[in-house]
Amino acid sequence: MTDVIEREIKVKLDVDPQKFIDRLVKEGYEYLGREVQEDIYLNGEAKDFKKTDEALRIRTVGDKIELTYKGPRMGSESKSREEITVVLDSRESMVKILEKLGYRPVYKIKKIRYTFKKENFTICVDNVEGLGNFLEVEGIDVEERELIDFFNKIKILFNLKEEVITKSYLELMVNALDHSNSN
């Protein structure tokens, strides 16, 4: 149960993710574990989230199921959005109810996420099916400046050259599918 502002910065990892994970541990980042996240994104029949820049997601991690609404982007350099989450007991029933309300599943995204913690930030190394490896740094209810400063320290420490990606995994997936369809 949360109703927070989530800020995140993401880059593509062109280095071997395992090496990157080992480095994080070595540098004293606290390792919180590995999990497989299966996300279903829904879209409205009457309301197109692509246009309104909102998102509705059901995430399954093992036995845990969460419904999350994400509001439109608010930040500039970081990706900051209102986020409202409820924990559920059934993915199937939630999908059925949402379909009755005019929202239907449109994309699935599956990733393996390795999570680390340092100070007020969560550092995720994500292997996203069909998209590759990414580093995501997230802060809940932090100032945008704090997140950017923290992220810049990581960039220097790990000598990351990649540009910041402001798109969500959903948008990257939509782009990738659009691209493969047009070929």
Next chain:
Amino acid sequence: MTDVIEREIKVKLDVDPQKFIDRLVKEGYEYLGREVQEDIYLNGEAKDFKKTDEALRIRTVGDKIELTYKGPRMGSESKSREEITVVLDSRESMVKILEKLGYRPVYKIKKIRYTFKKENFTICVDNVEGLGNFLEVEGIDVEERELIDFFNKIKILFNLKEEVITKSYLELMVNALDHSNSN
């Protein structure tokens, strides 16, 4: 977590509900307990459930919170509807998400429910705030004929003269409020 057909028959109780409860116990109906149910009904900005004969409800009973969608009436004598339910961890967050999806709370119904069981049926004696006392007989995934037969036995046994009400508590509440507004 359910996705079932719920059939129910309801009558107004003009006898003292406590006496009726005592009679049920005496006749060997298994008493399952008393609970206070607080229901929030939501309606769509774009989709008017009054017209489509659907319902979306968040029920809170102590610590337990459920979101339920009810489909349009299917039965004739009994009130039979598709029912899909998920259990949630937060009423407030669910209301917020549904508001983002175009559904907002419109009515609250609070009742004290005494529940009994006999054969495949649930027998509820309800004290509904602002509406009075009712007897509801419910069957999940039973034939309409079975429910009506069972209900008729109760009617004879308890000498109930009241007519069957096909309206839901929500509709009775809307009628009562409409009536009080027009005076």
